[in-house]
Amino acid sequence: MSKCGQEKRKKVLEFQNVTFSYKDKQQTESTPxxxxxxxxxYEREFITIIGASGSGKSTLFxxxxxxxxxxEGHILLNGEAEEHRLGKVGYMPQQDLLLPWRTIQENAALPIELKRVRKEEAYKRVLPLLEEFGLEGMENRFPHELSGGMRQRVSFLRATLSGSNILLLDEPFSALDAITRLSMQEWLMExxxxxxxxxxxITHDVNEALFLSDRIxxxxxxxxxTLQEVDVPLGRPRSLKDLNQPSLIELKDQLLEQLRGKVMG
Incomplete structure (x- = not known):
C-alpha cells in the first residue's frame, strides 16, 4: 500500500514505543x-512477517x-489502547486445533458459543458459511474425515467468526503438501x-509472502x-504467475539473501 493509500485508511493495529523482554523463571535475567x-x-491490509526462527515473530503475535x-508502550486496536486484548482478535494457529469429538459445524461455531449464544442459534449461523468456505455437505463430518486443506478452511472460518476485523495467521499452511499449499494461498486471497x-x-516462505502481501x-x-518494511510491487487482483516478473524475482532474491545472512550471522 502506498503512503498516500495508508493516509486514507484508518489504523486498526498500532504499536507505540513498545518494549518487551522475556524474563527467566527467577525473574533475575531478561532477554530483550x-x-x-x-x-x-491499516484496515484491509495484508501484512506478512518473515524472519529467521527465534527472531521474535511469534512474540509479536x-x-x-x-x-x-x-x-513499556501501548498496543492499540482500532485506535484504542487495549490492556486486555484476549479474545479481541481472530487467531489461526499453525496446527488447526480442531476438537476431534465435535463435528465440523460444531467446531466452526465455537467462537459464537463462547459469546454465550445458544448452540442451536450458533449452528444455524454457521451453516450458510460452510458453502462459502468450500465446506458444503461437511457439517456433520468429524475432523479426521477431512483433508489437511479442508481442516485449515474450518480453522480459518472459526477465526473469522471471532468477530474481529483483525486476523492473525501463524504459518497456517506449513504442514500442507506443495500443491495443496498453493491452492490454499489462492483460496485465502479470495x-x-x-x-x-x-x-x-507469519511464514518462512518468501514466495508465499510476495504473493499474498501488501507489505512484508x-x-x-x-x-x-525498527521493523524493516518492504512494499510488494504488485497490484490486485494478482496470480501466482505474477511472481515470474523480473522485479519480483529480484526482490525475492534480495529477501532470501537477507534472511540467509540473518541465519548465518
Whole structure:
C-alpha cells in the first residue's frame, strides 16, 4: 500500500514505543525482544512477517493477542489502547486445533458459543458459511474425515467468526503438501478480499509472502528496534504467475539473501 493509500485508511493495529523482554523463571535475567518499536497496520491490509526462527515473530503475535503485555508502550486496536486484548482478535494457529469429538459445524461455531449464544442459534449461523468456505455437505463430518486443506478452511472460518476485523495467521499452511499449499494461498486471497479484514500472516516462505502481501515486515537481530518494511510491487487482483516478473524475482532474491545472512550471522 502506498503512503498516500495508508493516509486514507484508518489504523486498526498500532504499536507505540513498545518494549518487551522475556524474563527467566527467577525473574533475575531478561532477554530483550522489542525495544521502543513503532509501527502501524491499516484496515484491509495484508501484512506478512518473515524472519529467521527465534527472531521474535511469534512474540509479536503473543503481544497482539494479549498472551503477553509490553514492559513499556501501548498496543492499540482500532485506535484504542487495549490492556486486555484476549479474545479481541481472530487467531489461526499453525496446527488447526480442531476438537476431534465435535463435528465440523460444531467446531466452526465455537467462537459464537463462547459469546454465550445458544448452540442451536450458533449452528444455524454457521451453516450458510460452510458453502462459502468450500465446506458444503461437511457439517456433520468429524475432523479426521477431512483433508489437511479442508481442516485449515474450518480453522480459518472459526477465526473469522471471532468477530474481529483483525486476523492473525501463524504459518497456517506449513504442514500442507506443495500443491495443496498453493491452492490454499489462492483460496485465502479470495476469502480475504471477500471478508475485507486486516490479516497479519507469519511464514518462512518468501514466495508465499510476495504473493499474498501488501507489505512484508522483515525481522532481524534482537532486540528489534525498527521493523524493516518492504512494499510488494504488485497490484490486485494478482496470480501466482505474477511472481515470474523480473522485479519480483529480484526482490525475492534480495529477501532470501537477507534472511540467509540473518541465519548465518
Amino acid at each position: 525482544i522489542l525495544q521502543r518499536v513503532n509501527t502501524a497496520i 503473543r503481544l497482539i493477542t494479549g498472551l503477553e503485555n509490553p514492559d 476469502q480475504w478480499e471477500k471478508q475485507k479484514t486486516t490479516v497479519v500472516f 515486515f522483515v525481522f532481524g537481530e534482537k532486540p528489534i528496534r
